Structures are given as C-alpha cells and as structure tokens.
Amino acid sequence: MGIMRRINDSNLAGFVLLGFSDYPQLQKILFIVILILYLLTIFGNTAIILVSRLEPKLHTPMYFFLSHLSFLDLCFTSSVIPQLLVNLWYPKKIITYGGCVVQLYVSLALGSTECVLLAVMSYDRYVAICHPLHYTVLIHPHLCMILASITWLSGVATTLVQSTLTLQLSFCGHHQVDHFFCEVPVLIRLACVDTTFNEAELFVASILFLILPVSFILVSYGYIVQAVLRIKSTSGRQKAFGTCSSHIMVVFIFYGTIIFIYLQPAKSRSKDQGKFVSLFYTVVTPVLNPLIYTLRNKEVKGALKKFLRKIL
Template sequence: MEKTNSSSEKGFLLLGFSDQPWLERFLFVIIVHVYILNLLGNAAIILVSRLDPKLHTPMYFFLSNLSCVDICFTTSVAPQLLVTMSRKDKTVSYGGCVTQLYVATGLGSSECILLAVMAYDRYAAVCRPLHYTAVMHPRLCAGLASTAWLSGLVTSLVQCSLTLQLPLCGHRRLDHIFCEVPVLIKLACVDTTFNEAELFVASVVFLIIPVSLILVSYGFITRAVLRISSAAGRRKAFRTCSSHLVVVVVFYGTIIFMYLQPARSSSKNQGKFVSLFYTIVTPLLNPVIYTLRNKDVLGALRAVMVGNASGPDRS
C-alpha cells in the first residue's frame, strides 16, 4: 500500500509526438520558426509602444503588456519542447516540470484577464469617446494591468500546489507536450474529484467570466458602431475591434476546450494540438494582427527603423 512519488527523484517522460517521428520532425521546424517570429513580433510591439509618443495610450499600454505575457508564456513552453523533441531521451527533470507548470499556468491565467481588460478599454473608446481619457486614466490602467498579473500569480500558486500534492505512485509518463495541470491530474492514482472541481472553478473564473464580459462589451460596441453615420468611421471602429476579437476567439476557444473537458478525457492527440496552438501559435497572432493591420504601429516601426538607420549620420 505504500505510495511513492518517484517522479520527484527521476523526473517525467514528456512523450509529446514521439510515437509519430515524422510529425515530430515537421513540428520541430514549424515551432522554431513560429517561436522566433513570436519573439521578434511581440518585442517590436513593446519597443514601438514605448518609443513612439503617439502610442502612449491605454490601448497600446495593454497591448505591450499582452506582448510581454505572450513572450514569457511561449518561452515557458517552446524551448523545453524543442529540446525534448530533438532528442531520444524525453526525460524532463522534476524541478523543470514544476517550474514550467507554475510559470505557464500563471501567465496563461494573466492573459485571460488581460484580454478582458482590453475589451473594456475598447468599450470605453467606442461607447464613451468623449470621456475616454477620464475613464481610462493612467492609474486605472496600471491597476488593471497589475490585477491581471497578480491574479495569474495567485491562481498558479493555489492550483499548481494542489496538483503537485497528488500521489503519482511511480507514474512518470506525461503523454503531452508540456507539464500542464489537467495532464498531471490524469497521472494521480487517487480520487481527484476535489482537484477536478477546483480546476473547473478556476476555469469558470478565468475563462467563462472573462469571455462573458468580453461578449457583453462587444455587444455594446457593435450597437455603438452601427449608430456611426460615417461609413469610414464604422469601418475604422470595426477594424480596430475585430483585431482584438480574433485573438479572443482563438485563444479562449482553444484553452476552453482543454480546461473544460473532463480531466480523464481520452482525446490525447487533440489535447496536444490544442495546447500547441494556444501556447505557441496564438501568441504570434497579436503582432501579426496588430502590426500588419494597424497603420499607427506600422508607421511607428518605420520611424524607429529609419531613425536607427540614419542615427549615426547625424553626428
């Protein structure tokens, strides 16, 4: 009857796509390129948001926070995943798995709240344009951003600590791409009803409630935009808000699939691809959408690049 948690001594076997070597090689190349683009794109948004005075607005303040979260979030998963995929030994140390669990859970939760905050910012900009600067004053923006970061930290400490207390009885095979709460719950050899209930409550708080608030915000936004008499004005408002809405739909849609299905669901490959999407692919959507479709950001990027290119000649 003795239960040993040998994973703390030997670590875990992170299987990923090792049962399909051709797919693993293909995904390795894709992930490398997406990860590099992710870092460059999100770093560019942070850079221009800080350097260009015209972008010192609440929208770009929250966008730069989102880019920072995305850089850290994908970095908590991608490098370890690439290392594991590139070698035959799929072992991940216990400490490495625990660190990844806490960091990824915290950053993912922070992003959920931050996207809801950005929806509120868009609501204030479209529905209360005359009072926008008074409503979204710097102190409120800083408080909302801090709430997003701190809420992720708190839920990570609670959720991951409860998960790591489960006895694993020597099981070490994680049939997934990284250390994630629903996957670790599946390894437990005891009743996990409480952990599954806690995971469900956390999912409601960080997924269902933010999505509901976002939908309500965009309901008001749509009604306000339809009242704009100018067709050009309507197009501009829809273009700005649709960019955020695309990110919201993709991010929440994939993560809800992962976290609101039963913990012992047998859809292994689906879970792997879904997790791959919201940890690696979705963070790339922000720089793609907000730079390629945003004249202000493109103009700021060109100004920074031209300034850097001509800087030495001025002296």
C-alpha cells in the same frame, strides 16, 4: 514536507514528455514550423514593446495594455516552446522534476493573467468606441496601473492554488506525461489517487478565468457593435468592424482552445486532441497577437519604420 514527498514519489529523474512521439514522421516538420513561429513571436512582441515605449504617440492606455500582452506572450512561449523544440529534435524527452514544477507554475500564471488582461483590453476598447469624449477621464494612467496589477496578481494567485494542489497528488512512480509540457489537467490525469477535489477546483477556476472573461468580452463587443452601427461613415464602420473582428478572432482561438482543454473532465480527454489543440494557445495565438492588434495599425507601422531607420 508534502511537496518533498511528492518529489521522491515522482522520481528525481523527472518526467518523460511524450509529446508527439506517436508521430515520428511529423516531429521534424513540427520542429521547423514551431521554431519559425517562435522566432516570429519573439520579433513581433519585442517590436511592440520597444515601439510602445519609445514612441510618444503610443503612450496611451491601449498600447500600455498591448505591451503587457506582448510581454506575457514572450514569457509564456519561452516557458514552453524551448523545451518542446528540444524534445521534438532529440529522442530523449526528459524534463527534470524541478523543470516541470517551474514550467507548471510559470505557464499557468502567465496564461491566467492573459485571460484577465484580454477582458481588460475589451473594456478599454468599449470605453474608447462607446464613450470617446470621456475616454481620458475614465481610462486614466492610475486606473491602468491598477487594472494591470489586478491581472498579474490574479494569475499568480490561481497558479499558487492550482499548481500546489496538483503537486500534492501522488503519481505512484508514473513519469510518462502524454503531453508536450507540464500542465494541470495532464498531471491530474497522470495521478493514481482520487482527483475529484482537484477536478472540482480546476472547474471553478476555469469558470472564473475563462467563462467570466469571455462573457465580459462578448457583452463589451455587443455594445461596441451597436455603437459602430450608429456611425454614418461607411469607411468608419468598416474600420471599426475590422478592429472588432480581429480581436474576436484572437478571443475565439485563445479562449476556445483553452476551454476545450480545461472544461472537460481531466480523465476523459482525448490525449492526441489535447496536444494539438494546446499548440494553438501556446504557439499560434502569441504570434497572431502582434499581427492582429498592432502591426495592422498605421500608427504602429509608422513608429516601426522610424525605429528601424534609427537603428539602421
């Protein structure tokens, strides 16, 4: 009954996603750039999933987690970008209430899952570099399945709590969302009632899904750096540092931008800053992941060439 009441309160016509309406001259440029990045995201991440499945040499824990990451990125971008492209191209920027609800639940679940998955992947790299002789014993297929299940279940759990609490808020007929997709902090800012509890819950969730994973990743890579420095071969050190720096770059862009959005008081955020910063973790990071994690890898390049030769 509570959610049904909010549907009536929010107007059955839905919400207006203002997006980048304040920059009309920029909208068509953004449309072209985002469309190109979206197509690259689809191609790159789909290629990673197919190659990881079809190439026996890539049936390892690392590529098991990478295929999950690629699937997450595909789903996450597809929950946000198509609506964004429509709104950038057409003057009417309406999303139905049901569409907003779906976008809210799905994007938050997938984003939260990715936060945990990146931490799991850093543990995989830590074991591979710091304990190579015990890697197959420590990171076995059963553990991989357990860790993957935990990441997905944690994402689903947090969206059920956060999104449901957000939808219980009263918007008093306000239907103009000053953002390009339905996101928890933005809807909290739209509410016309006291949101102290929602902001406190959002802060706690941000600590659990942002600060703790980032801390775990930094500790893991601290040990990795120590292990790399003990490598006598200069080329070996450079290769290892190249892999580490790439992962750290993705971590910095992904977590840094989300922390900027989620760890500020919802009602004090700069609306324009928030929109442009959100583009990084919704558009830029998903296209960088396949480039940084796998397409620079000789094994993946070889597998891709073999796959392309088969289909052509």
